[in-house]
Amino acid sequence: MSDEKKNFGGYSLDLDDDSEKVTKNDNLVEVKEEVQVKLADSKGDPNSPLYSVKSFEELGLHKDLLKGIYDMKFSKPSKIQEKALPLLLANPPKNMIGQSQSGTGKTAAFVLTMLSRIDFSNNTPQAICLGPTRELARQILQVVEEMAKYTQLKVHSAVKDDEKAREKIDAHLIVGTPGKVTELISKRLLPVNMIKIFVLDEADNMLDVQGLGDQSLRIRTLMPKTCQIVLFSATFPDKVRTFSQRFAPGANEISLKAEELTVAGIKQFYMDCKSEEHKFEILVSLYSLLTIGQSIIFVRKRDTADKIAMKMTAQGHKVVSLHGKMESKDRDTIMDSFRQGTTKVLITTNVMARGIDISQVNMVINYDIPVDGNGRPDPETYLHRIGRTGRFGRTGASVNFVSDQRSYDEMKAIQNHFGCEIVKVPTDDEERIAKILKEALKS
Numbered sequence: 001m002s003d004e005k006k007n008f009g010g011y012s013l014d015l016d017d018d019s020e021k022v023t024k025n026d027n028l029v030e031v032k033e034e035v036q037v038k039l040a041d042s043k044g045d046p047n048s049p050l051y052s053v054k055s056f057e058e059l060g061l062h063k064d065l066l067k068g069i070y071d072m073k074f075s076k077p078s079k080i081q082e083k084a085l086p087l088l089l090a091n092p093p094k095n096m097i098g099q100s101q102s103g104t105g106k107t108a109a110f111v112l113t114m115l116s117r118i119d120f121s122n123n124t125p126q127a128i129c130l131g132p133t134r135e136l137a138r139q140i141l142q143v144v145e146e147m148a149k150y151t152q153l154k155v156h157s158a159v160k161d162d163e164k165a166r167e168k169i170d171a172h173l174i175v176g177t178p179g180k181v182t183e184l185i186s187k188r189l190l191p192v193n194m195i196k197i198f199v200l201d202e203a204d205n206m207l208d209v210q211g212l213g214d215q216s217l218r219i220r221t222l223m224p225k226t227c228q229i230v231l232f233s234a235t236f237p238d239k240v241r242t243f244s245q246r247f248a249p250g251a252n253e254i255s256l257k258a259e260e261l262t263v264a265g266i267k268q269f270y271m272d273c274k275s276e277e278h279k280f281e282i283l284v285s286l287y288s289l290l291t292i293g294q295s296i297i298f299v300r301k302r303d304t305a306d307k308i309a310m311k312m313t314a315q316g317h318k319v320v321s322l323h324g325k326m327e328s329k330d331r332d333t334i335m336d337s338f339r340q341g342t343t344k345v346l347i348t349t350n351v352m353a354r355g356i357d358i359s360q361v362n363m364v365i366n367y368d369i370p371v372d373g374n375g376r377p378d379p380e381t382y383l384h385r386i387g388r389t390g391r392f393g394r395t396g397a398s399v400n401f402v403s404d405q406r407s408y409d410e411m412k413a414i415q416n417h418f419g420c421e422i423v424k425v426p427t428d429d430e431e432r433i434a435k436i437l438k439e440a441l442k443s
């Protein structure tokens with residue numbers, strides 16, 4: 001889609017495309033318990049993304065929403081919630097482009113805004129929220145349902161193979177993926193004339209990726225003129241930011257510099273493997289560490305995910321793979337069992353890189369270093385992948401596997417982009433590996 005001209009709202013736009021217990025070793029069991037309670041990111045530190053001076057009451061939320069969030073054990077807002085909510089809730093509504101580090105509570109910021117804008121006495125769609133994958137859309141829907149527990153909200157899930165709407169939707173809030181929402185609108189099942197707020201989560205991805213971008217844009221053009229446009233992500237690369245500003249004209253912006261994006265609680269490592277086979281051997285040797293909490297292993301290709309899962313399973317390890325080639329039903333089952341902690345190790349592609357929030361995930365392995373569609377190192381995807389751990393101040397470890405000069409250079413390019421530290425871990429000393437990673441999860 002590079003250089004392609006898009007017409008939107010009268011503008012011509014340039015779119016750039018692009019606890020299963022570990023029985024082997026008592027120490028590991030001990031660490032697991034510590035990992036679960038340890039908060040790395042001190043909320044007392046004014047520089048922490050979790051720091052705030054205000055309470056939720058001071059942010060002007062309805063008492064029914066306050067009851068919902070207190071039930072979820074949210075005691076104080078995070079920085080992005082404290083900063084964004086007053087801007088998002090102000091009248092007349094203003095658009096928003098909001099950025100904050102992974103796992104710092106962006107979802108609550110936009111969900112609470114949508115819920116605050118809805119008139120529950122009017123049974124017609126008033127808010128649409130889109131995410132890039134069915135897994136993320138389902139997760140947002142769960143958050144919506146929890147937060148809206150004390151309201152009269154009716155919500156509709158718009159993901160493939162889910163709730164086949166045949167009649168006109170009368171739910172107040174729609175959460176879905178762009179493809180399904182486009183379909184519902186074109187079949188005239190989803191009326192959009194009363195939509196007051198349109199949210200894109202993982203907005204940079206939603207606007208940049210071929211297909212998703214086209215659909216998001218098309219839906220955007222159908223929104224009423226007065227509709228509030230809200231874009232959130234941990235990353236807004238320059239090429240997407242300019243477009244975002246046109247997508248959400250006059251928006252309030254909360255932004256971060258590249259160097260501010262990495263989360264302090266996520267320690268980053270790399271292991272210098274000799275070959276592809278050696279990568280697999282190292283992965284297997286890490287299994288007992290991977291199951292201390294839960295882990296996600298990211299690979300580049302769907303086939304690789306399946307192959308590794310098969311090989312590990314054949315060796316007696318309990319792992320599952322999840323990727324976009326699978327049936328929706330299977331994806332949901334795998335995801336639900338990982339979310340419940342029944343499965344501990346998930347091998348996946350970038351489909352799971354963004355937004356997925358499972359607090360028990362304390363290790364992420366980049367089995368393949370992320371690259372973009374042109375084969376170039378992809379810092380944004382890297383940041384989202386490692387952000388699946390270290391959620392809301394928890395500790396986490398991420399380990400990059402490199403196996404040749406090229407993968408090493410890719411990792412270095414990503415490291416330079418963020419100006420972060422990625423520490424080398426030896427591959428030939430299991431005890432030392434365990435010590436380093438366990439230390440990372442403790443500190």
Ligand SMILES: Nc1ncnc2c1ncn2[C@@H]1O[C@H](COP(=O)(O)OP(=O)(O)OP(=O)(O)O)[C@@H](O)[C@H]1O
Pocket residue numbers: 073074075076077078081100101102103104105106107108233234354355356357359387388391392
């Ligand atoms: N104020 C709060 N107090 C306690 N926990 C919170 C608060 N806000 C959010 N959380 C929890 O923090 C976790 C991370 O939040 P969320 O998934 O919204 O992060 P995010 O900023 O959207 O991350 P990502 O960029 O990875 O999508 C969730 O489990 C959420 O329930």
